[in-house]
Amino acid sequence: MNVEQFLYHEARLLDTHQLEAWLELFTDDATYWVPLEQGQKDALETSSIIHDDRTLLGLRVKQARHPRAHARLPLARTVHQVSNISVIEDSGDELKVASTLALIEWRNEKQRLWGALVEHRLRRAGESFRIAHKRVDLVNSEGELDGIAILF
């Protein structure tokens, strides 16, 4: 699977609510990061919309499947439109990939549109990749936002 196909595959898993399969794409030491501030450099001493290690990301997925996950039942319907994919670093074992995300979310009679610059660190794994790090910089991360119960 090439890089483009891998990112489309990831988006498809999210859009079809295959959250457990999506989680499997991440390495054990992975981090998933949606910064709060534009150009945020640090995730430990500045807050983030989401900053999960692999354990917390796993719990997030587990929560979504709970019969009383009020903000996630039903899960929002989404379209993750991934584009402008470019490999910006390739060290052999690991690639740094930039892309853009346009996301449409619909739930509870409310439709939202998101835009983000995305960066993946992908580790080669046989014929495919695993995600070692994913960073999603929302264009409106510093804005006044309704609660976020989706995964980017």
Next chain:
Amino acid sequence: MAANEQLAMLVQPDRVHRSVYADPAIFDLEMERLFGRAWLVLGHESQVARSGDYFTTRMGREPVIVVRKSGNEIGVLVNRCAHRGATVCAEGRGNTERFVCPYHGWSYDRGGALRAVPVPGGYRKESLSGLGLKAVPRVSLYRGFLFASLAATGPSLEEFLGPAKSSFDDFVDRAPGGELEVAGGVFKHVYNGNWKLMLENHLDGVHPAYVHASSIAAARGAPEPGSPGSEHYFDIAVRQMRQNGAPESLWESIGLWATPRGHGWLGDYHTDKRLTGGDEHPVFKEYKKKLIQKAGEAEAERVLGVTRWNTIIYPNCSFMSQFRQLRIIHPIAVDRSVVYTYSLRMKDAPARMFRDTVAFANVVNGTGSWVLTDDLEVYERVQRGFASGAAEWLCIGRGHGGDVDEADGVRRGASGTSEVFIRAQLNAWLDYMTKQ
């Protein structure tokens, strides 16, 4: 507009009318009589540490600028040009000598006085005298926390806070040397619901088991938090989520207090051990050592013996001292509210403690939190329910009749799950709304 007698009928000892949360005319009246009169929490003095530092915020519907004036005093100015009404200062924060209106270049100093008007020859001189950015009449600090009131007269800040001062004392006393600063970014979340819904939720010990059932269940299945010296990043989240799932008997047994002005707090909920690993934790040991250095052993023990959880300062603030979270609510419309969540850093505590604060903020109070998002979902469902004419009233009677009056007007809940704090908030609401 509703007459005072009509307003008084809406709040009864054990029930409240839905229009208090859903009627736009009542909301308008709240902006005038409640947010226009009460002391409102605006933030912390560290946000305007140096002369010229400013940040923008709201007081009810008023857009305001909080600024450190040249004489080092803190001022609060209404962010509205005296000329054509444009906001003179863009949203955000910074440092400036002058606020210059983008429309026709009228410029104001840090105290709000009009300093320059381009092409002034077009005006008779006397017509410009006395113009400026309107200063909010009363500004005051309590131990570094910044308050302002849009009313020129009224109770002093000390009088307003009353016994709730002790929660701010707990907040500040926990910092070695009393040094706190706002740091680590601001969450700004919004929900389609009345502003009161948040304040009526933060001391509610019954809701976690239901609203947060999914995050509690996930945390129960999580790996165990690390032992002292081998902590994980996820420990803070897992501990807090599990604590939300404390048994009913614990929620029943904890202390819950409310004051006649609508303030309230939950005590006896946590110990440092429950949420951070506590005493044996190497970072906590280092912190405690610093606290003892600054305050002495006896005082340090006293400070750490206070186990207070959320405190509500009515009508616009909720905070908790252990992880140093400050939430300020801005009513936008009868069914729309914005909440700004700040973290505070203890300047002289080990750096690692602020990392715990950030981890806590992300997972509990953040816009993408798995805890907060369930609260917001429920607020919105409650607001939708108000549209129903099938039932006019909400029940607020848990513990009613069993609450206990203590000194200084403080009332202790019949149990930790009493709705005493909601009744106190609504009594204060009625007081603001009907007194002239």
